[in-house]
Amino acid sequence: MSQARLMEGTALARRIVEETAERAADLTGRTGKAPCLATVLVGEDPASVTYVRMKRNRCRTAGIESRHVELPATTTTEELVTALRALSADPTVHGILLQHPMGPHLDERAAFEAIAPEKDVDGVTFASFATMSFGLPGFVSCTPGGIMRLLDEYGVDPAGKRAVVVGRSAILGKPAGMLLLARDATVTYCHSRTADLSAAVREADIVVAAVGRPRLIRGQDIKPGAVVIDAGYNEGNVGDVDFDSAVERASLITPVPGGVGPMTIATLLEQTVQAAEAAARQG
Numbered sequence: 001m002s003q004a005r006l007m008e009g010t011a012l013a014r015r016i017v018e019e020t021a022e023r024a025a026d027l028t029g030r031t032g033k034a035p036c037l038a039t040v041l042v043g044e045d046p047a048s049v050t051y052v053r054m055k056r057n058r059c060r061t062a063g064i065e066s067r068h069v070e071l072p073a074t075t076t077t078e079e080l081v082t083a084l085r086a087l088s089a090d091p092t093v094h095g096i097l098l099q100h101p102m103g104p105h106l107d108e109r110a111a112f113e114a115i116a117p118e119k120d121v122d123g124v125t126f127a128s129f130a131t132m133s134f135g136l137p138g139f140v141s142c143t144p145g146g147i148m149r150l151l152d153e154y155g156v157d158p159a160g161k162r163a164v165v166v167g168r169s170a171i172l173g174k175p176a177g178m179l180l181l182a183r184d185a186t187v188t189y190c191h192s193r194t195a196d197l198s199a200a201v202r203e204a205d206i207v208v209a210a211v212g213r214p215r216l217i218r219g220q221d222i223k224p225g226a227v228v229i230d231a232g233y234n235e236g237n238v239g240d241v242d243f244d245s246a247v248e249r250a251s252l253i254t255p256v257p258g259g260v261g262p263m264t265i266a267t268l269l270e271q272t273v274q275a276a277e278a279a280a281r282q283g
């Protein structure tokens, strides 16, 4: 079997960011106000600090302002909700990103719901979940949205395909399955209580790995010719898929790094400009 073709997220993300930058410049020219993303970080988890910095840097290169709100690890849910409501009400802010995961003492759902739906450019609110699951226009969760763009770019139509999503987190696995279902895939979710993960993965035409367990998915479980999307974030840029064995069986596969990660950020930037354009139309 020949090796899989790589799904090059870096290249596609670059094109999306370029288009987004043009839209941002156009909007700034027309309104005199740049699109603005508020990034909210609770605590000092080193990985989260790095991710937020990457997102803010990418904003800058696209002509999007970012306003960073850093809160101490001891912040209560109430204080976090107050901060998010203030950003939701601030007309100079067009999008809000609340970095996940937060401290275990925080009510993450209450925090996400304090984000105004029209500023939910990270696609984490109930409102965005509703539009995603019905396949209606609206903000998508950034990583799942980036995955769908990659599938489209490489000519993979999910309709009628068996998609197995490994993981069910609120910002990744669950919405990824919903978007695939909205595009008529037959979707199976696997998670920590799944009895036989290998058996499920072996049936998949499309595998989305999104659990954060290094190299959990092995080539021997990949159906020959399957499309393999590795959305796992692990330390040291290692995915959830054992790339070297999976590349021998898949027809298409995302590298890590350079696959899903850059697409996540491109989707965030694009949706921020979309939110700013909508705000400008509202006057």
Ligand SMILES: Nc1nc(=O)c2c([nH]1)NC[C@@H]1CN(c3ccc(C(=O)N[C@@H](CCC(=O)O)C(=O)O)cc3)C=[N+]21
Pocket (backbone or CB within 6 Å): 051, 097, 098, 099, 100, 101, 122, 124, 142, 143, 171, 233, 237, 256, 257, 258, 259, 260, 261, 262, 263, 264, 265
């Ligand atoms: N509310 C929320 N929304 C998120 O979208 C979100 C989050 N919380 N928490 C953490 C994860 C992680 N995440 C990444 C984004 C880009 C790369 C990325 O671009 N990675 C590069 C590698 C970068 C490097 O060189 O280190 C790549 O894969 O090529 C990775 C990880 C977004 N997340």
